[in-house]
Amino acid sequence: MKRIFLMIAVCSVTIFAAKAQSATQTAFGKTLQAYFETKNALATDNVAKAGAGAxxxxxxxxxxxxxxxxxxxxxxxKKQSDELKKYATPIVAEKDLKAQRKSFENVSSAMIKLVKAVNLNSNEVYVQYCPMVKRSWLNEVEAVQNPFYGSKMYDCGEVTETIAKK
Structure with missing residues (x-):
């Protein structure tokens, strides 16, 4: 009888832990998707969508x-989200694309560190680098989409790292 209760307890804990992990991964996925929305808007020179993404x-x-x-x-x-909040906040209200891109440099730096630290991405994530601005960013696809030059140099850069999905 004790074995049965022990087995039920172990199964319950395992199921609860799996659900908690799934919820955490889903929440992180939404956060990462919002980063990609911001990146994609900057890559297509869209100030309003960049603000909405931020x-x-x-x-x-x-x-x-x-x-x-x-x-x-x-x-x-805590450390990286503080950085993200500090630099994403100005993007929301900013109407100047150049200023948004400047803030996005720090947003990308913090997000790269965060993705590597928590390892909760459900898909592969690509770290891309532009030698012209000497900055990296994350991308959801392998094809380069440069948020720092947008339509002027949309595909300028290279994939420097692939962060495997969890």
Whole structure:
């Protein structure tokens, strides 16, 4: 009888942990998608969509269930999300594409560190680099889409790393 209760308890804990992991991964996916929305808008020179994407990114950061992460990942989340909030906030209201791109440099730097630290991406993510601005960003597809030059040099850059899906 004790074995049965023990087995039920172990199964319950396993199922609960899997559901929590799934919810955390889903929340991270929404945050990462908002980053991609911002990147894609900048790559197509769309100021309004970049602002909307940055707003969604801030909402995703605020809604993320940080307490579900292990302690070391929580610390890294705190550090990088503070950076993301600091630099994504100006993108929301900014009407100048050049200024949005300048803020996005720091957003990308923090997001790259965050994706590597928490390892919750459900698809491969590509780190891309532009030698003209000497900056990296994340992309959801392997084909280069440069958010720093947009239509002027849309495909300028290269894939420097692939972050495997979880």
């Amino acid at each position: 707003k969604n990114l801030l909402a995703g950061l605020a809604a993320f269930p940080v307490k579900t992460l292990p302690a070391t990942q929580q610390a890294e989340w």
